[in-house]
Amino acid sequence: MAGIPIRFGIIGCADIARKVSRAIQLAPNATVSAVASRSFDKAANFAKANGFPPDTKIYGSYESLLDDPDIDAVYLPLPTSLHLKWAVLTAQKKKHLLTEKPVALSVAEFDQILKACEENGVQIMDGTMWVHNPRTHKMKQFLNDKEQFGQLRTVNTLLGSAHFKRCEEEFGKQLLHIFADPDFLKNDIRVKPDLDALGALGDAGWYGIRSILWAADYELPKTVTAFRNPVLNDAGVLLECGASLLWADGKIATFHCSFLSNLTMNLTAIGTLGTLHLTDFIIPYQEHEASYTTSAKPGFNELVTGWVQLPSEHTVTVDLPQEACMVREFASLVANVKKNGAQPDKKWPTISRKTQLVLDAVKASMEKDFQPVEIVG
Amino acid sequence: MAGIPIRFGIIGCADIARKVSRAIQLAPNATVSAVASRSFDKAANFAKANGFPPDTKIYGSYESLLDDPDIDAVYLPLPTSLHLKWAVLTAQKKKHLLTEKPVALSVAEFDQILKACEENGVQIMDGTMWVHNPRTHKMKQFLNDKEQFGQLRTVNTLLGSAHFKRCEEEFGKQLLHIFADPDFLKNDIRVKPDLDALGALGDAGWYGIRSILWAADYELPKTVTAFRNPVLNDAGVLLECGASLLWADGKIATFHCSFLSNLTMNLTAIGTLGTLHLTDFIIPYQEHEASYTTSAKPGFNELVTGWVQLPSEHTVTVDLPQEACMVREFASLVANVKKNGAQPDKKWPTISRKTQLVLDAVKASMEKDFQPVEIVG
Numbered sequence: 001m002a003g004i005p006i007r008f009g010i011i012g013c014a015d016i017a018r019k020v021s022r023a024i025q026l027a028p029n030a031t032v033s034a035v036a037s038r039s040f041d042k043a044a045n046f047a048k049a050n051g052f053p054p055d056t057k058i059y060g061s062y063e064s065l066l067d068d069p070d071i072d073a074v075y076l077p078l079p080t081s082l083h084l085k086w087a088v089l090t091a092q093k094k095k096h097l098l099t100e101k102p103v104a105l106s107v108a109e110f111d112q113i114l115k116a117c118e119e120n121g122v123q124i125m126d127g128t129m130w131v132h133n134p135r136t137h138k139m140k141q142f143l144n145d146k147e148q149f150g151q152l153r154t155v156n157t158l159l160g161s162a163h164f165k166r167c168e169e170e171f172g173k174q175l176l177h178i179f180a181d182p183d184f185l186k187n188d189i190r191v192k193p194d195l196d197a198l199g200a201l202g203d204a205g206w207y208g209i210r211s212i213l214w215a216a217d218y219e220l221p222k223t224v225t226a227f228r229n230p231v232l233n234d235a236g237v238l239l240e241c242g243a244s245l246l247w248a249d250g251k252i253a254t255f256h257c258s259f260l261s262n263l264t265m266n267l268t269a270i271g272t273l274g275t276l277h278l279t280d281f282i283i284p285y286q287e288h289e290a291s292y293t294t295s296a297k298p299g300f301n302e303l304v305t306g307w308v309q310l311p312s313e314h315t316v317t318v319d320l321p322q323e324a325c326m327v328r329e330f331a332s333l334v335a336n337v338k339k340n341g342a343q344p345d346k347k348w349p350t351i352s353r354k355t356q357l358v359l360d361a362v363k364a365s366m367e368k369d370f371q372p373v374e375i376v377g
Numbered sequence: 378m379a380g381i382p383i384r385f386g387i388i389g390c391a392d393i394a395r396k397v398s399r400a401i402q403l404a405p406n407a408t409v410s411a412v413a414s415r416s417f418d419k420a421a422n423f424a425k426a427n428g429f430p431p432d433t434k435i436y437g438s439y440e441s442l443l444d445d446p447d448i449d450a451v452y453l454p455l456p457t458s459l460h461l462k463w464a465v466l467t468a469q470k471k472k473h474l475l476t477e478k479p480v481a482l483s484v485a486e487f488d489q490i491l492k493a494c495e496e497n498g499v500q501i502m503d504g505t506m507w508v509h510n511p512r513t514h515k516m517k518q519f520l521n522d523k524e525q526f527g528q529l530r531t532v533n534t535l536l537g538s539a540h541f542k543r544c545e546e547e548f549g550k551q552l553l554h555i556f557a558d559p560d561f562l563k564n565d566i567r568v569k570p571d572l573d574a575l576g577a578l579g580d581a582g583w584y585g586i587r588s589i590l591w592a593a594d595y596e597l598p599k600t601v602t603a604f605r606n607p608v609l610n611d612a613g614v615l616l617e618c619g620a621s622l623l624w625a626d627g628k629i630a631t632f633h634c635s636f637l638s639n640l641t642m643n644l645t646a647i648g649t650l651g652t653l654h655l656t657d658f659i660i661p662y663q664e665h666e667a668s669y670t671t672s673a674k675p676g677f678n679e680l681v682t683g684w685v686q687l688p689s690e691h692t693v694t695v696d697l698p699q700e701a702c703m704v705r706e707f708a709s710l711v712a713n714v715k716k717n718g719a720q721p722d723k724k725w726p727t728i729s730r731k732t733q734l735v736l737d738a739v740k741a742s743m744e745k746d747f748q749p750v751e752i753v754g
Contacts, residue, residue: 225605246605277656
């Protein structure tokens with residue numbers, strides 16, 4: 001596999017593309033080869049501002065990038081409403097696809113994208129980064145430990161304010177600052193129905209749902225019931241919502257996501273014997289190490305005035321940032337197709353599709369007066 | 378107020394009475410004066426085992442303790458089903474009442490107890506300890522800080538396994554050990570319908586509901602909707618359940634409580650600007666200090682690969698264990714009635730009643746196919 005890296009073309013100069021293009025440069029098996037915007041100058045400025053290699057090709061249209069035979073894979077950070085068109089075209093041009101999440105506005109759209117990828121033999125993966133963090137693998141080992149964790153019973157995620165805003169006045173260019181900002185709610189693309197119509201559900205909610213599925217070994221719930229508190233803006237975009245998910249064996253999970261509340265990324269999974277807990281699961285507090293807490297078979301002292309077996313904190317060293325781990329994994333699958341003639345991997349698109357299925361069910365439950373919606377895998 | 382302490386009589390020798398009788402002895406304004414069991418020997422042994430003062434009176438019936446003119450207040454740790462009878466009798470005998478939670482099986486029962494207390498001019502308080510911990514007051518200051526926390530948007534509590542079992546074989550008498558034990562589910566009084574018919578809802582659920590009300594400044598929600606996952610044992614007692622609570626201003630809270638999952642006591646309150654979080658809110662990990670985490674206006678670094686403004690942990694020194702703080706508060710209110718002729722305080726019974734109202738609504742929602750139930754204060 002070592003040798004020539006997978007050559008990425010980036011379609012669109014979204015903020016998130018700054019982070020992912022850096023990740024492509026950090027991943028040992030990938031390189032940024034081209035960037036496209038609808039404006040040549042915008043693409044050129046983006047390449048310069050983000051320190052792309054001098055030989056990076058600059059395109060003033062997405063189509064021209066897709067026609068470049070020297071591009072192996074496309075990273076697609078466009079707003080969700082544009083995914084269907086550009087993802088399908090990417091596949092038809094035989095480019096492998098790393099796409100931002102949510103992959104699509106619905107499972108129906110998702111399936112069109114998937115079909116195009118399958119017909120053209122290209123790999124698809126969504127841009128959920130945290131699952132690729134080495135911390136995530138360590139946490140999963142704990143959840144799989146029947147002696148320490150037992151059987152999974154409950155998962156809960158609380159997600160506040162995935163929206164963010166530069167506060168250049170306040171902090172300078174070093175920081176992004178996050179808070180419930182009335183301007184954001186009107187102007188950010190994530191709350192415009194023609195761009196990211198799923199709002200908080202597609203943004204933070206995607207992570208909440210994915211984390212629940214992750215904890216449940218990607219077993220789909222039987223039913224999904226939306227909470228009765230969705231908050232929508234004037235354009236009908238979700239700013240806040242949540243749901244409960246039930247499995248046939250009695251497991252329950254709940255998530256709540258909001259653009260209206262403080263940045264919060266809590267994940268708790270409770271088993272019969274143990275509890276996993278962390279408060280930064282989507283983006284770790286720090287890039288190069290990440291922590292989580294486990295509690296296994298705790299109890300109380302004699303008079304029940306304190307605990308025995310206190311929870312313990314575990315810290316995992318992260319040599320490669322989680323987004324670069326994601327790119328490395330994707331590029332490795334692409335290389336396997338490209339160099340070894342392997343079939344594209346099915347694990348990641350299967351997980352993406354399940355996430356999208358649950359997301360659809362949350363919306364369907366809202367439309368059906370918050371009644372439970374059965375999930376049909 | 379200093380001077381003669383409030384004289385407590387303890388009715389029933391439940392496990393929890395060991396902790397609370399120690400608290401009565403620790404509180405500067407209270408003393409254990411008598412203990413009653415249906416068996417004289419059991420009461421005598423309990424007094425001895427728990428180091429009660431040598432002049433503690435021992436009674437072989439609850440009635441005889443209630444007839445003792447030298448008792449000011451009764452601590453009632455009997456199973457919930459017995460509260461109505463003994464709480465009303467306590468009030469009629471002009472004894473002030475510190476009762477274990479849940480106060481009653483329903484608001485209807487609660488109101489009978491409250492009426493008896495009011496008619497007889499005695500103080501009533503329920504035995505929820507954590508609200509009296511100095512940590513709780515500090516946390517409330519954070520929630521009240523409009524600059525750091527903003528407006529409350531979401532509260533979530535996750536409560537695992539309030540049941541516990543001595544594991545003498547495994548740990549000796551030093552420890553209580555907690556896990557999902559089939560024997561417990563059949564034999565513990567908290568899961569017997571004739572004793573503690575509310576099961577996990579009355580036990581852990583009471584704390585979850587109280588913590589939500591506490592965070593919401595005891596404003597009642599508009600509606601309560603039970604989750605569709607209640608687990609009941611063969612006798613119809615709740616082993617696991619949860620609900621969402623909605624307020625008119627869009628706030629949402631969720632709680633989940635279970636006898637089937639690992640000991641977990643998570644409380645998270647999310648405001649527009651800040652987040653409060655702790656994982657031991659009912660019983661702090663340690664008796665003499667207690668911690669919690671606050672996060673205020675956090676954000677991301679330039680590339681959104683890490684956070685700025687990390688959450689900070691705060692530790693509060695607890696000079697008097699929280700259960701002794703509770704006794705001190707109760708005894709102080711009793712002293713105010715007894716020595717100053719004041720009216721009994723209404724704050725605590727009002728809070729207890731609201732907790733019971735929500736608890737009733739959770740049950741009602743379950744009975745109405747998990748539809749929302751309006752709360753009428």
